[in-house]
Amino acid sequence: MSDIDSLPPLREVIATHDLRAEKKLGQNFLLDLNITDKIAAAAGDLSHATVFEIGPGPGGLTRSLLKAGAAKVIAVEYDKRAVDALQGLVEAASGRLEVIHGDALDIDLLALLIPPTQGNHVLVANLPYNIATPLLIGWLKQIRKNPESYQTMVLMFQREVAERLVAVPGTKAYGRLSIITQWLCTAKRQFNLPPGAFTPPPKVSSSVVRFTPKTLPDNAPSFDAIGRLTAAAFGQRRKMLRSSLKDYADIMEKTDIDPTLRAENLSVDDFVRLADH
Numbered sequence: 505m506s507d508i509d510s511l512p513p514l515r516e517v518i519a520t521h522d523l524r525a526e527k528k529l530g531q532n533f534l535l536d537l538n539i540t541d542k543i544a545a546a547a548g549d550l551s552h553a554t555v556f557e558i559g560p561g562p563g564g565l566t567r568s569l570l571k572a573g574a575a576k577v578i579a580v581e582y583d584k585r586a587v588d589a590l591q592g593l594v595e596a597a598s599g600r601l602e603v604i605h606g607d608a609l610d611i612d613l614l615a616l617l618i619p620p621t622q623g624n625h626v627l628v629a630n631l632p633y634n635i636a637t638p639l640l641i642g643w644l645k646q647i648r649k650n651p652e653s654y655q656t657m658v659l660m661f662q663r664e665v666a667e668r669l670v671a672v673p674g675t676k677a678y679g680r681l682s683i684i685t686q687w688l689c690t691a692k693r694q695f696n697l698p699p700g701a702f703t704p705p706p707k708v709s710s711s712v713v714r715f716t717p718k719t720l721p722d723n724a725p726s727f728d729a730i731g732r733l734t735a736a737a738f739g740q741r742r743k744m745l746r747s748s749l750k751d752y753a754d755i756m757e758k759t760d761i762d763p764t765l766r767a768e769n770l771s772v773d774d775f776v777r778l779a780d781h
Contacts, residue, residue, distance in 0.1 A: 507596035508567055517562045521589035525561075525704055529583055530632030532702040533561045539701055540568035546694045546714055547628050547658045550574040554617065556654075558608045558629040558639065561586050563593045565630055570597050577601045578616055580608045609635055614646070614653060627657040633706070636661050637681065647688050647717045648727040657715040658694070666693055666711030678768050679741070680734040686772045687730060689715040725779035733779045737767035745770075755781040 514535045517523070525531035534540055543565060544550070551573045560566045560579040563586075569577050570593075577600060581587050587605045594601050604616060614625065631639060636659070646653040661669070664677075669685045670693050671677035685691050694712040699705035733752070740748040745756060746763035756763050759777045761770065770778075 530634035540565040544568040544572040553624040553626045556613045580604045630660040651717045663709040663711045729779040
């Protein structure tokens with residue numbers, strides 16, 4: 505039995521450290537290690553990877569990442585109670601786990617690598633739902649600057665958000681988040697989880713999504729250019745493009761995009777072509 509396998513059950517860790525899930529922190533703990541093992545497996549071979557985890561809580565997914573052979577896990581946790589609760593796991597991990605007490609919204613994860621390392625950086629996390637989207641946008645901005653920032657991201661979202669990430673044109677879920685995500689990454693939903701998989705159960709179902717960054721051409725639009733364009737297009741999504749994107753009228757004509765269409769009818773490539781002119 506490994507040192508990690510000999511640790512107390514997660515429910516005991518929670519009780520010992522009075523680690524009740526706080527709604528204001530977006531905490532819903534995954535205590536079923538079969539599920540956390542499945543999430544870790546979705547990230548692939550971690551034996552040469554530095555894995556970043558956000559909001560480890562009592563450490564269920566953290567245990568699975570370490571048991572999956574992750575070379576190093578850097579976990580960022582906002583809740584001091586959870587930081588304290590993870591110290592037993594830090595000791596059991598024999599140098600493979602570092603826990604950072606801080607707000608993930610304010611932290612450049614790659615800057616935590618001291619000294620800086622090249623190679624396989626992976627993000628795996630059961631994200632707090634209240635900050636999941638801004639966290640993802642921040643990481644996508646890093647990927648736009650450097651597609652090798654993260655080799656893979658395996659992230660848990662509210663199912664409704666996950667549907668937006670993988671949505672196709674012409675569907676209700678298709679929008680800004682779909683376009684920005686799919687422009688920069690290949691996004692694939694891995695599996696769904698019911699509310700009962702969590703403690704306490706949230707009011708919504710959840711989905712795990714895997715992201716694989718794409719290599720863009722050197723002349724690809726900037727993140728801000730795509731951001732401005734999609735904001736204008738979907739700010740008035742029921743209007744025709746000739747109204748919502750009237751400032752892009754000349755570009756639509758040059759790129760043969762029908763101005764009587766609505767934003768939801770354009771492909772990701774269409775938006776890239778518009779932003780590229």
